[in-house]
Amino acid sequence: MSTFLVTGADLAPQAMALLEGHDVIFAGKTPSEDDIVELCRVHNPEAVIMRYSRIGATAMDAAPALKVISKHGSGTDTIDKVAAKARGIAVVAAAGANAAAVAEQALALLLACTKSVVTLDARMHAGHWDKATHKSVELGGRTVGLIGLGAIGLRFARMADALGMRVIGFDPFAKELPDYIERVELPAIWERADAISLHCPLTEENRGLLNAKTLAQCKGGVIVVNTARGGLIDESALLSAVQSGQVMCAGLDSFAVEPMTAGHPFQGQKGFVLSPHIGGVTSDAYVNMGVAAVKNALEVLSRQPAHA
The missing domain is CATH 3.40.50.720 (NAD(P)-binding Rossmann-like Domain)
Structure with missing residues (x-):
């Protein structure tokens, strides 16, 4: 069982079904970077499903168990990929889902x-x-x-x-x-x-x-x-x-x-x-992105040794 931090308030039910048996922590509708750092410190997640806000080196260091950051969408510019690479954290995206x-x-x-x-x-x-x-x-x-x-x-x-x-x-x-x-x-x-x-x-x-x-x-x-x-x-x-x-x-x-x-x-x-950055916000894309983000994270975790 792994702990997943979702930097948002929800995931599609189809995505949540894939996480049955795992602990899922939601950061809320509009989490700040500081909120994400604190949640990483408290819960030490193995995986982050990245919906809103940004994640950088401070949050990564606050979660030593972190193995993968999976974007709920295609753009990964809100993730410090240099910091992730230096820490051996995989960054994956739901390319094409939206x-x-x-x-x-x-x-x-x-x-x-x-x-x-x-x-x-x-x-x-x-x-x-x-x-x-x-x-x-x-x-x-x-x-x-x-x-x-x-x-x-x-x-x-x-x-x-x-x-x-x-x-x-x-x-x-x-x-x-x-x-x-x-x-x-x-x-x-x-x-x-x-x-x-x-x-x-x-x-x-x-x-x-x-x-x-x-x-x-x-x-x-x-x-x-x-x-x-x-x-x-x-x-x-x-x-x-x-x-x-x-x-x-x-x-x-x-x-x-x-x-x-x-x-x-x-x-x-x-x-x-x-329009308010809603190009990818449709009911279909919400499901597709959530499912893809969770599958991508689980696939990375399946290749990693379990956190002691």
Whole structure:
């Protein structure tokens, strides 16, 4: 029997069923890093199921029995992987478990930007009828540039292709790609894409990938969609690009600091469609991610000698 710490308030029943016979500790809805450190100190878990907050070296040192940190999702940037490696702690992720959900959110944001869904809805509710003055953007025949061609990027690419879009993509780690994706380098994304959608993990190398310099290299009126990590974008540069019209619209599901607080410059700003990092939050993805996270953790523990 092992002790599992879940950095959240719940897991899907299907995931909990896999943990029958194990001790499961829940950190609550919004645990802080300090909360996680204290729970590690008190319970000394063998496994952490990482849902919310961050986990670093201090928490790892507080749990000498810790063997594995398993992400309830695909992005592991909230885990100090260098510290984990130094301590022999495995870091695993539920890659692909929420691919359909996030890809659909990216498409929804792209459509909301091109079809002015949010602004037209507000105008209609206010009693206006803008048929004579409004023109939408048609996606068929336009080029979408994808940065990141993992499970989510590939799923999105398939939907974009079905809409009649040309799909170009950059991912140095992607191997075989379907024939409807043209593999390109980043300069071609900036030069050719009518819309750019981010689907890559956040690393120190790509932090601020979309910045004043790269946004200036993009086509005028480009659309930016981000359902990956907020740190991929220099938010002040994006704000300036939207205000100038260099970016026609930005559809964002992730932000540099989360949760977004009152007074953020994107709030109330024309040209932004915002959602609170819920791309992967569907009933199906909740089950898929929970089950995958638990299975990944159990698989690592099965290869480890039991803690004395």
